[in-house]
Amino acid sequence: MILFTQLDFIKNNFNKIKLNKKEGKKVFIGRKKELKSLEDLYAESGFSMSVIYGRRRIGKSTLIAKFIQNKNAIFYTATKVGKNRNTELFAKQVISVLEPNLENVTFPEIEDVLDFISNRLGEEKLVLVIDEFPYWAEKDEALLSILQKYIDSKWMGKNLMLILCGSALSFMENEVLSEKSPLFGRRNSQIKLEAFNYKDSALFVPDYSYEEKAICYGVTGGVAKYLSLINPEKSLDENIKKLFFHPDGYLYDETRNLLTQEFSDITLVNNIIEQIAAGVNTVNAITQKVRESGSTVLYSLEKLISVGLVEKKKCITEEKNKKKTQYVLKDNMFKFWYEFIPKACSVIELGHGDIYYEKIVKGQLHSFMGSVFEEMCRYFTLEQGVDGKFDSFITETGTWWGTENFLAENGKRIQQSADIDVVAISDIDKSLLIGECKFKNEKMNKNVYETLVRRGAILSGKYRLKKYLFFSLNGYTDWFEELNDKDVIKFTLEDLYM
Known part of the structure; x- marks a missing residue:
């Protein structure tokens, strides 16, 4: 069971939980893949270590709080108070969970605290979480090496799951996950938590x-x-x-x-x-x-x-x-x-x-949403492409920009900057899809189609152009609806949520 200190933490940090008024209970939103990864690791016998990192406000603490519900867990959040104070506060948290009757006991060094934990590991798995780990490790150069020593000499084979979590991306990648880190090779999983799609x-x-x-x-x-x-x-x-x-x-x-x-x-x-x-x-x-x-x-x-x-x-x-x-x-x-x-x-x-x-x-919201909608459409295209919905296995999506030269209707040669909102590439068959996105009140018209086809010709030299994708908030003009082109696929905003 999680003791009172952890319950307080969960109560205060579930920033992805909403109250379902019909059922009268809290519901955790999303993060199914990440939770499954942690649960699978927890189910393994012996020692395991996971590194979780991501920018601030992204929901790392909430994810961990959800994971440790109903588990034997110690959760400590480091702060910018230096080595000695973090050791003192960490020790208090450890005691409050493992031996709450020893509240007046103090530990002079971090090794003493880790020994205290090691001596109490038994058949029930313990989850040890250090959140905002960089705040502590940046002020204690030996901390990473000390954890390495305990993993190798005292924790390997024991029922302990260590989770190190941090918001300082560069520190987590360069000091915790990189080959030069004392902890390199000890982790079983890593989760870089991103914003919700x-x-x-x-x-x-x-x-x-x-x-x-x-x-x-x-x-x-x-x-x-x-x-x-x-x-x-x-x-x-x-x-x-x-x-x-x-x-x-x-x-x-x-x-x-x-x-x-x-x-x-x-x-x-x-x-x-x-x-x-x-x-x-x-x-x-x-x-x-x-x-x-x-x-x-x-x-x-x-x-x-x-x-x-x-x-x-x-x-x-x-x-x-x-x-x-x-x-x-x-x-x-x-x-x-x-x-x-x-x-x-x-x-x-x-x-x-x-x-x-x-x-x-x-x-101006529709104008602001232009680039956001493009990003949504790229995500949708990759998701659909991985599932084989476009007769190609799409491996990446992005944007293209450059210069186009073309002959206008009046016979004048025009050179101008150009871009394509959605470019989806299949490295397997060297094919691509291209798309245009409009988050506007008006319907998409013939001009948008002709522009995309013209710009697609610039890319068709390197890849085989297979499909033209169009994404419109408010649908299409009659010309577009009557267009008989098997290589054209039209989407509405509703389609993106299906």
Whole structure:
């Protein structure tokens, strides 16, 4: 059984649990694959170790809390208080679970605590969780080696499952998982927890329309904590206004809170994110805008990537071409925040955020959702392609951008920049699918079809072009509906949720 300290933890940290009023019980949403992985590992006899990591607010602690329900478990969350204090607090947590009558006992060293645990391992498996592990390990250089020693000499073969969890992605990858780590080769599994996809995000708002579910995913980025704040009994507009456009809204100051936790000086990273959000996405262009050296900007970009806020985007057919690398915001909530909140801070502080949302933001939601919808369509295409729905086994999806030259109807030669929203490649038969996405009120028309076909010809030299995919929020014109082309597949937003 989990003792009282763990029950308190679960009560306070289940940010992916909603109350099912019809059944009167709490329901855990999503993460089936990750839970199964942990349960399978737990079922194995002897010692096992799992590493769980992912950016802040993503739901790591909630996942673990769900997993350790009704299990013999010790859960300790490290803090930025240094080596000795973490050892002291960890010892108290261990005692409270294993020997609550020994509350006045102290341990001078971490080895003493681990010996205490080792001596109490028996037939019932114990789960030992250290959350926010980097906070402790960064201040105690010997901790990783000490854990290695205990795994090799005292825990191997014993009924102990060790879970190390952290939000500092670079530390977890470089110091815990890499070949140079003392723990290398000891883990049985690793889970990099990502944001919920658009389908799982929809489970938080089951009664919303498909359009509302998509926008809900867009403004929260699929981040577990943010989704848990959506009240499904209130309208989407009410939720967005309450979370973003009220001075006390949780997401009104969330970006600043996150950056403050990760960076000592947030001025530069804030400026960089502002530029990326505005569409400035190369190192040289960002450098010119923020007026800092390229090395300084690149260092900040790498840090932003390491904490899961920014990602490198490459042209799918030219991934080795460094000139075709863009830096984009990985977190759609950040994208929404930087697009609408900075220019509205004064209005929001005056208490008029609701008016600002109704007059300015609401009418721009479809425009904001353009890139989010494209990402949703790429996910859907990969999912369907892996299942063989397009007569090809799709191995990757992405975007393409470059330059196109074509002859206009008036006979004039035109050269312009071009992009394709969805490019799905099968490395098995060297074929591809291409697609166009429109999250707009108007119906998709003939012009969209002709543009995609024209741009597809640019890629057809390297791959065999098999299908044209179209994704439309509001359907298609009569011309499109009557189009008789076996290589064209049309989807609506509803199709993406089926």
